[in-house]
Amino acid sequence: MTAPPTITLTVNGRTLECRRVPDDERLLDTLRWRLGLKGTKEGCRTGDCGACTVLVDGESVLSCLALTHTVEGSSLVTVEGIAAEPLGKAVVAAFQAEGAVQCGYCTPGFVVALTGLLKERGPKASREEILAALSGNLCRCTGYSPIIRATERLLEKHR
């Protein structure tokens, strides 16, 4: 086995060196336990719930199913850094305005996934496509209605 090396990651705009990262470390654990960024949640660890979603080079990724070594050199955005971009800031504001948060456990995943989608598709994307794409994220509290309203509010603003 090769000695676990140092890897470079840019997280929320800061370039960091992570030392002695074991080969089998998941990105989710690097963020939460190594870097202390506990906004990213672990809901299932099996790819089913979307609570662990982060942006890797602008694209949404399930951090529970990604080895940290496979994102080496990438630029990551977690929920802690999402409001630094105008689109992320608008998503957060829409969630607040519509009361789309109850316990909040799913919220970081939704906010990051929705920001990623709007970046990928442009704010003129169809309501149907965006809502279908959000079905990769689970919420146990809100019944989804306020999350859907927050999404619609965002899309309307850009019509």
Next chain:
Amino acid sequence: MPFSLSTPKDPAEAFRLLVAGRPGETALLAGGTALLRDLDEGQNHATHLISLRKLPWNRHAWKGEALEIGSTEPLRTLENDPLVRARLPGLHQAIEAVGSVALRHRATLGGNLGRASPASDLIPVLLALEALVNLRSPRGQRVVDIEQFIISSRQTAREPDELIESVSIPRALPSAYVWQRVRPSNDISQVGVAVALGPPPGRWRVALGGVSPRPVRLPEAEEALVSRRPSEAEVELAAQAAARHAPFVTDRRATEGYRRRLVTTLVRRAVRSTAEHRARRAGPKGGR
């Protein structure tokens, strides 16, 4: 179980690593969306992973109407190519069915085929489109028909020293993939039906997923469809043939009986959607 990871920079290095380990000890890592879960759940006992992410296979290319898909191309990149949607609607619909957007940013076609799940959403459409699997090893290149490549549940014709390099889809065809499952994202289809039309004109191909032990073509349903714009009666015969002949079983996702009822609806939808796609592409003078 802890594991180690290597990231070869070219295929030659990947082959060296692949043959260096004992069988079962080594596994290939593409997007990791299936493998990491299998390792967690004890379905795979590899202690050394070989990451394919630096190999030059994360691309896809059109040669006329033929599409070659590199094995490590993320599914989301294919989905975002407007030509895939326009020329191979069945493939596009099948890709959209896999997991979620965040999953598809990493999941690959090579990984889907490497795992060969009987519930795969991509294998049925590749069967209907008569795709070819391009395998590479230090011994050279080998092309295997998708029909022969998939042997059984989680069993493929890949030799231990081979990698899936790419998948070729010989031609753009009117096609469709429709599925049923409990949850739209991140769930496994109870039944998936893929349909493709031509060549020659009027020849239909029907393939099913959610069957046991592997996705299959269904000649009985194909033979019931004899025209490019099949009549209600033809579609009904095909739907009933699928219900009668498909190798469905009962598992935790659905009973055999439910699957037999479900498949009739899905076959009707898939055939209609394909015929409509053909009519749109052919234009007003499309003929019968």
